[in-house]
Amino acid sequence: DVKVTQSSRYLVKRTGEKVFLECVQDMDHENMFWYRQDPGLGLRLIYFSYDVKMKEKGDIPEGYSVSREKKERFSLILESASTNQTSMYLCASSWGVGNEKLFFGSGTQLSVL
Amino acid sequence: SQKIEQNSEALNIQEGKTATLTCNYTNYSPAYLQWYRQDPGRGPVFLLLIRENEKEKRKERLKVTFDTTLKQSLFHITASQPADSATYLCALDVSGGGADGLTFGKGTHLIIQP
Numbered sequence: 001d002v003k004v005t006q007s008s009r010y011l012v013k014r015t016g017e018k019v020f021l022e023c024v025q026d027m028d029h030e031n032m033f034w035y036r037q038d039p040g041l042g043l044r045l046i047y048f049s050y051d052v053k054m055k056e057k058g059d060i061p062e063g064y065s066v067s068r069e070k071k072e073r074f075s076l077i078l079e080s081a082s083t084n085q086t087s088m089y090l091c092a093s094s095w096g097v098g099n100e101k102l103f104f105g106s107g108t109q110l111s112v113l
Numbered sequence: 114s115q116k117i118e119q120n121s122e123a124l125n126i127q128e129g130k131t132a133t134l135t136c137n138y139t140n141y142s143p144a145y146l147q148w149y150r151q152d153p154g155r156g157p158v159f160l161l162l163i164r165e166n167e168k169e170k171r172k173e174r175l176k177v178t179f180d181t182t183l184k185q186s187l188f189h190i191t192a193s194q195p196a197d198s199a200t201y202l203c204a205l206d207v208s209g210g211g212a213d214g215l216t217f218g219k220g221t222h223l224i225i226q227p
Contacts (some may be wrong), residue, residue: 033214042219099206099215104156
């Protein structure tokens with residue numbers, strides 16, 4: 001089975017801190033994605049990557065950056081955490097050219113105080 | 114802009130009955146549509162994908178239909194069980210085949226009552 005592992009299940013940070021969320025997948029997938037999920041707003045795409053060292057902005061990239069130095073690892077960086085970035089963060093990966101069948105991690109619930 | 118609408122209210126169904134969830138979309142002609150299940154505190158899990166040239170797709174007790182004229186997909190769970198209680202998300206590829214990520218509906222919370 002494909003496994004997408006997110007480094008932390010729960011994270012509490014303070015306003016202004018730099019935050020790293022790590023995601024690793026074990027199925028050699030080309031594509032990786034970061035979403036955030038908020039009540040009433042659903043899943044929203046932050047950034048995605050279709051190859052090593054490649055990154056593309058999603059629908060809500062402001063306040064975030066990403067890094068993909070290795071194929072299996074996709075990191076989300078909050079440069080200066082703010083309270084409105086408190087959310088559930090979900091990493092996903094998929095194989096091939098399109099967006100068929102995304103595999104998601106279990107998520108990181110981030111609280112920024 | 115692309116809009117995906119799912120029943121925003123929770124859907125309560127008696128065990129053993131068929132649950133039907135709706136996904137409507139506007140302003141796009143997707144090549145395929147997907148359904149995911151999400152349990153509380155967990156990531157979504159892929160269930161089914163249906164392509165624009167497919168009218169219906171089945172997997173065990175699940176059935177999905179896709180009407181590109183109505184811009185609607187219906188998701189059915191037959192012989193529903195309490196274990197089917199979860200939030201169900203529909204998702205569209207709005208990138209035209211690229212790897213730009215899926216756009217998700219907000220989900221329908223399904224409750225199967227014993």
